[in-house]
Amino acid sequence: MLSQLSSLFFSKMNMVSTSDHASVVSMNMFVALLCGCIVIGHLLEENRWMNESITALLIGLSTGVVILLISGGKSSHLLVFSEDLFFIYLLPPIIFNAGFQVKKKQFFRNFITIIMFGALGTLVSFIIISLGAMAIFKKMDIGSLELGDYLAIGAIFAATDSVCTLQVLNQDETPLLYSLVFGEGVVNDATSVVLFNAIQNFDLTHIDHRIALQFGGNFLYLFFASTLLGAMTGLLSAYVIKKLYFGRHSTDREVALMMLMAYLSYMLAELFYLSGILTVFFCGIVMSHYTWHNVTESSRVTTKHAFATLSFVAEIFLFLYVGMDALDIEKWRFVSDSPGTSVAVSSILLGLLMVGRAAFVFPLSFLMNFSKKSHSEKVTFNQQASIVIWWAGLMRGAVSMALAYNQFTRSGHTQLRGNAIMITSTITVVLFSTMVFGLLTKPLILFLLPHPKHFTSASTVSDTGSPKSFSLPLLEGRQDSEGDLVNHDEETNHRPIARPGSLRMLLNAPTHTVHHYWRKFDDSFMRPVFGGRGFVPFVPGSPTEQSTAPLIERT
C-alpha cells in the first residue's frame, strides 16, 4: 500500500508534462507575473498607500479579468485554489522564516503577552464570531448550515493576516508593537488551524462537558507537542552540524541540511497529526539560536537571505493567487440570484470580526495599562498602540481562504447554496479587508504614531523605577541575534526580583523568572552541546564574526 501511494504521490508531482503546452503557457505567465509584482512593488515602495501584497492582489485580479475576457467569460475556473499547495509549499517557508528572523529576546520576554493576545484572543474572537454567525445567519435564507459549519466560520474568520501591518511598522522604531503584532500573528495562525482541525475531527452533534474537556486537552496537546517537535528537530540540526562541522568542506552541505531539516520538521508534524505551523516556527527559532551560529559565514549570509527570499516569493505568489482565484465564475453562479444576501453575509462577517477583535484587544490593553499604572509609570503606549494592534488583525488572508475551501468544498463542489455563499463571502471579506483596510494601514499608522522616535524616547525616559525590565526590553531596538551574548551579562544584572502582589508582576514575573533560569541552563548545558553564539568550535584561519556582521545588517 505504501508503495502504491508513494507512486501516486510522485505521479502527482508532474506539474507540467512536456506535451501539455497550455500548462507551460500558464506557468510562464505566472512566473512573469511574479517578476512583475516584484518590480512594480519596488517602484511603488515610496508610495504612501500601496504595499507588495496589495500590488500582487491587484495584478492577480487584473490578470483574472483579462483571462476571463479572452476565454469569453465561459471558463468556470481560472486557477483553482489548492489548499494543499498552500499548506505544503507556501506556508512552511513563510512561517519558518518568521521564526528564523524573529527577535528572540523580544519574543520570549513578551511571551505571555503574545500568548494572551494570540491564543486567548483568538479563542475570544472564535467564540464571538461563531455565536454571532449562529444567531444572525439562522434567521436568514442562506441554506442549511450545521453546528460544525458555524464553528468552522468562527475559526476561519479568527485567522488574521498581519502582513500588511508588519510591512508598515518599523521593527527598530516601535519594537514592542512590532513584536506584539508579529508574535500574535504567528500564534493566531497556529491557534486557528489547530482549532479548525479540532472542530473537523470531533463529533459535534452532541456536546457535553466531557467532549469540551477533550477538546481543550487536544488543543493543549497539539500546542505543546508541536512546539517540542520543532525544538527537537532544530536541536538535532544544530548538533549534527556542530559535531560534523561541514563548513571546512562545503557551504552547500550546511545550507542544504538546514533547509531539509526545516522542511522535515514540518513534514514530521504532519506525520504525527500535529500543527506544522507551530513546529516549523519553533524549529526556525531554535535554528537561528543554535544552528545558525555553528555554520560558516557564507552559510550564515546565505541562509539568512535565502530563507527570507523564499518567504518573500511565497507571499507574493499567495496574494497573486488569491487575486486570480477570486474571479472563479462557478462560485459566483449560485450567489448571482441573490446578490443582496451575499453582500449582507459579507458585511455581517466583517462586522463580527471587528467586534470579535475589539472584544479582546481593548480589555487586554486595559489590563496591561492598569498593571503599568499601578507602578506609576507614564506610558504613552496604550491609546494609539491598542488601536494599531486592533487594526493589524482586521485583515483576512490566505489562511482564511484555505480553511474556507477545506470546510465548504468537501461535500460536493460548492453545490449547496449555503456552501457557495460562505465561499464567496470569504473571498469578499478577504479582498475587502486586504484592499480597503490594507490601503488605509499606512496612513492610519502614520496618523496614530506620527513621531515614532518620540514615542520610543518617551518610554525610555520613564524608566526610573525598578520595572526597567518591562519597559526597556520591550521598547529597545537592539538587533537581537547579533547581540545575544554580548549584552547578556549586563542584562541579567539589571533584572529585578519579582515583587508579588501586583497584576503586572503576575503577568510578567513568570516570564522573567523562566527567562532567567533558561539563560543559566542555556549557558551551562545547551550551548556547550548544541553550539550557538560563542560556543562554536574554533576554526584556524576562520575570520572573526565581526567581519560578517556588518554585511548581514546592511540589508
Next chain:
Amino acid sequence: MLSQLSSLFFSKMNMVSTSDHASVVSMNMFVALLCGCIVIGHLLEENRWMNESITALLIGLSTGVVILLISGGKSSHLLVFSEDLFFIYLLPPIIFNAGFQVKKKQFFRNFITIIMFGALGTLVSFIIISLGAMAIFKKMDIGSLELGDYLAIGAIFAATDSVCTLQVLNQDETPLLYSLVFGEGVVNDATSVVLFNAIQNFDLTHIDHRIALQFGGNFLYLFFASTLLGAMTGLLSAYVIKKLYFGRHSTDREVALMMLMAYLSYMLAELFYLSGILTVFFCGIVMSHYTWHNVTESSRVTTKHAFATLSFVAEIFLFLYVGMDALDIEKWRFVSDSPGTSVAVSSILLGLLMVGRAAFVFPLSFLMNFSKKSHSEKVTFNQQASIVIWWAGLMRGAVSMALAYNQFTRSGHTQLRGNAIMITSTITVVLFSTMVFGLLTKPLILFLLPHPKHFTSASTVSDTGSPKSFSLPLLEGRQDSEGDLVNHDEETNHRPIARPGSLRMLLNAPTHTVHHYWRKFDDSFMRPVFGGRGFVPFVPGSPTEQSTAPLIERT
C-alpha cells in the same frame, strides 16, 4: 481552454493532500533520506572510492530493498520515475548552476574544442550506437523495435553523466581537463535531448535527403535560438536590476528576481519548443557575467551558494530516486523469463557506448595533439588526459533514464517485450556504469594523474613561444569571475596575432579573434548598459567588493 488546463496544472500541484497520510509518510522518508545522504556523503568524503552520487544510489537501492521486503514483494511500483519531475524541477537548477559557476574565460577560450567534443562527439556516439544496436539487436529475439526506436537508443545512450568525474577532478589543479569534461557534459546533455526531440518529432518511416537536411537545420535552429533566448533573458535581468538598483532596499528582491528570471528562461524555452537546458545554461553564464555584479554583496554571496545548494540537493535527489526506482518489479517481470537476453542486451549497449565514445575522443585528442606538435610544444596532456576524458563520459545517469522512459513507456506501460527489455537494460547500464565505473574513477584518476601539480607546472614551463594564449589560459587556475576585469588588459596585450596555415590555429584562431572583438564590444557597449564588474553604479556607503571576495572564495 487555457483556464481549464491551468486549473489542471494547479490541481496537479497538490503533491500531498492533508488527508493522504501515506504520502506524508513517504515524503518524510524521502526528506530524511536526503539528509542522511548529505551526512553520510560528508563522512565518506575522505574515502578513496566513494562519492556523493554513489552514496545516494546505494542508499536508494537499500531503501528500495527494505520497502520491497516490507510490502512482501508485491508492490509493482516503489517510486515511479517521472520524467516531468526530472525535466521541470531537478534538471533546471543543476544546469543553471553549471552555467552560473562555470569559469567563463576557460569555457569561451576552449569553446570550439568543447563544441567539438560535446556536439560532434555526441553525434558520432549517437550514430555508432544506433547502427550497432540496429545491426546486433535485429538478430536477437527482443521483440519489435522500429527505426525510431534504434535512433532513440542512440540518443539515450549518447547522453553522458560526468558528475562522478567532476567530483574527483580538481578545478584548480587541472583546469583544462576540468573545463573540457564539464563543458562537454553540458553540451552533450543538450545535444542528446535536442537529438532525441528531433527524432520523436520527425516522421522517420521514409528518409531522404530532404528530411535529413531538415533534421540538421532543425538541430542548428534549436541550438542557436536556445542560446539566444538564454542570453536575452539573462541580459534582461541584468538591465532591470541595474536600472532599478534594488539593493538599497532589499536583498531579497534581487535574489528573488534572479531566481525567477532564471526559471523563466527555462520555461520560455519550453514555451517556444526550444532546448531549456541550453537556454538556462547560457542564462546562467550571462547572469554571472552581468547581473551578479549589479547586486549587493549579500545578494552575491546568497545567490552563489543558494544556487549551488539547490543544484546539490537536486543531484542527490536524482541519484536517490534512480536507486529506488531501479527496483520496480513490473519492469522486471517481462525480463525474468529470459534473464540471459537482458544481460546480453545490457552488455552489448555497454560495449557500444565505450566504442562510440572512443571513436571520437581519441581521434579528436590526436588532432589536438598533432596541432600542438606542429608548434614543437611538449605537452604531457594527451596520453593520460584523453583516457580521463574518455572515462569521464562512460557513466550514464538520469538523462538517459528520463529519455528511455519517454521513448519506451509511451505505448502502453512497458507491455511490449521489446520496450520492457530496453527499460530494464537502461536501468542496468545506468546502475552498472555509475557504480562500477564511478567507483573506479577516483583511483583511475589518481593513477593517471598522480601529481597534478607537476602536470600543470610542466605545461606552464613550456610556454616559451608565442602560443602562450593557448597553453596558459587552458591550464591556469585563476578564479575567473573574480578576476575578469583586472586581468583583462594584461591578457589582450599578450594575445598573439593568429598565424594561418597551421591546424592548431585553424582550431583556435577563430575563438581568439572572436574573443578579442567580444571583449572590445563588451567594454564599450555591453557593460555600460547591462552592468558587470567595474560598471556597477556607485553606491555611497557601500563597502568595496574586496571585502566580499574572500568570503566567497573561502568555501
